[in-house]
Amino acid sequence: MNAPVSRGQLTSRGGEAEPAVEQALYEARQKIYPRAVSGWFATWRWSLVFFTQAVFYGGAWLRWNGRQAVLFDLAHRKFYIFGLVLWPQDIVYLTALLVISALALFLFTAVAGRLFCGYACPQTVYTEIFSWIERRIEGDRVARMKLDAGPLTLRKFTLKSVKQTAWIALAAWTGFTFVGYFTPIHTLFHEVGTLSLGGWETFWILFYGFATYGNAGYMREQVCKYMCPYARFQSAMFDRDTLVISYDRERGEPRGSRGRKVDPRARGLGDCVDCGLCVQVCPTGIDIRNGLQYECIGCAACIDACSRIMSSMNYPPGLIRYSTENALLRHWPQGRIWRRVLRPRTLIYAALLVAVAAAAGVSLALRTPLKVDVIRDRAALAREADDGAVENVYRLQIMNTAETPRRFRIDVAGLDGIALTSPGLVDGRVEVAPAAARTVAVRVSVPAGHGRPGPNKITFDVQADDDPAVAVHEKSVFLLPRSAP
């Protein structure tokens, strides 16, 4: 790329001929060795790791009414979630779920920055688990750095092999569990045992397993820095009252090491002892003391590390803490920060979130386990029977989304003398198997002399025999010829 010669270059170099220098726009990643951290926020993160993984790994094994409680049966287009059986027609609930997730992300981000990234994002959660395995086998930061820098000894080979085995085992189990939500997991387990996995099952287990292994074992912070779109657009939801992990520059600077007994003020020092722990524990390898950076995933590891040092120095905690831009600038007390959580932005997000969640919840609760599609035969508009009655033909697609077989009574209304017959009906009723659909061709007839020529509005009523509340009222059109055919 040809860089335009700028005024700056001309003035700073005074027009001297410099040897051409090139610099790389891509470079090898510097491996990060985060140090182990413990404390209030680390405990929170681990709690969420346990919670989300208990749901993920355990959820696949739950049973409900003799089937897997949560199963996405793609081949048959049925999605079982405990008592619910969702059909492709229920895609609106997926939309609602995505809207709720997005609004929740907006709300949490506006209140306290990248909470999701720091505590609940799968990338964070799996990196946390993989790092824990790595630490148990290879040791903490310094030990790992030494091991990587040293030559390949038997010890190094053993440690690396054990780590790889553990990582691969966990990744494979993760891939297996993931696929277990799409193929019944007991069947899948049996198939793995007898080596009779299908091609796609094998592919997705390996793919998802490999993605887990690669992202949590190697890619780590690069996923957040270079690949994740949320990371970039979340900053658009920050404002001056958003709680972010902040280094209190006023209190900390000038930084410098000192003894525990030394009064820092006497030596003109701030509270930062420049131990560098906040940098060592950072999973993205940044220095939070340089201020808020896009790499910061808000994991609060630096807060935990710094608080420990502060207390060992007998300084008050909170040199690095959750705070807002306004609070740091204007020295607001904690109460004022909390009151500013309630501001128009967060209130609007919260109101939208509650509204959408309530609408989706109510709609799910009042959902009828029956769907009916009425499809009018289009080729023949209308036909005349021998007695002059006019007939239209419809196909009723009756979908029983309950998990019990049901008999449905079909009625038609809207015109005088309108009647419905079908060879597919017994006693005016049709039986539909559990979670199945059935198509019934019905003939609707109207005696001569009733209705207006052209389209007439009619309705089909489909009602379950055993539960009158399970009913669907579908509108359709009955065509009467404009002149005798």
Next chain:
Amino acid sequence: MADFNNGFWSVYIALVTIAAIIGCAVLLWVTSRAPGVPGSSGTAGRTTGHLWDEDLSELNTPLPRWWMWLFYITVVFGLAYLVLYPGLGSYRGVRGWSALSQYEQELKVADAQYGPLFQRYAALPIEKVAADPQARAIGERLFLNYCSQCHGSDARGARGFPNLTDGDWLYGGTPADIETTILNGRHGVMPALGAAVGSEQDVRNLAEYVLSLSGSPHDSLKAQLGKEKFAVCAACHGADGKGNTVLGAPNLTDHVWLYGGGVNNIMSAISAGHDNTMPAHKDLLGPSKVHVIAAYVWSLSNLGTPALAQSR
């Protein structure tokens, strides 16, 4: 290949495609390095040496190198794709893939899956197939897909399209007749006989006579006058008007009127004629699916027979 009207365009497109891919690789290589200021080589956070408006400098924040390799991989992928699949002008690719071959492949898979079931039914006589509820359900689905456009979802037809449920058959209603009709199609012609019959009054008289055959409301005086003209019709419909299933000539003594009853409809049939086609389905569906459809269609007018009544 008829994709292009001469070979030039195929070569032209291939060259443009390859030049674009090579161009991407060159661009990538050239832009992976940038001129910089001395001492700042390859280090994150340093400036690129660009400076605008006195103090506005551009920081160099390098992407990880694997990111660059991903770009190169897309170039390799693009070239490999063009070797394997069609893309370079009219070149077909080594794998010989086409949308049609994929469709045929999927058809083969479906045949392998459902073929045995249809073979099992094909070996049974139609009456037996019709008594099998699963076969009838398959037949109904096939009927709704392939037959209902003309004959209606309830198979009761429409004007010009026969009702398949009433037991009245133009070409015979035995299982074998129905299967033959679906396999080979039918072409029924009622010639325009206005001139052969005579004046419009003669046609009207003949139509009244035709109505009288089925005991439909008619003018008996005119019918009497039209009787002798029926000789024109008897060749196909028979002297007694009971029709002929070999020719597909309808029975005129029942109340089934394919193009509507009443004197006007019949007059128009006599003077203008009718020409009607049932298309052949042998090549479209194959004999084993037709067998199942024939069983379903036969069952519609034979629901009362003991075997079917039991299986319902």
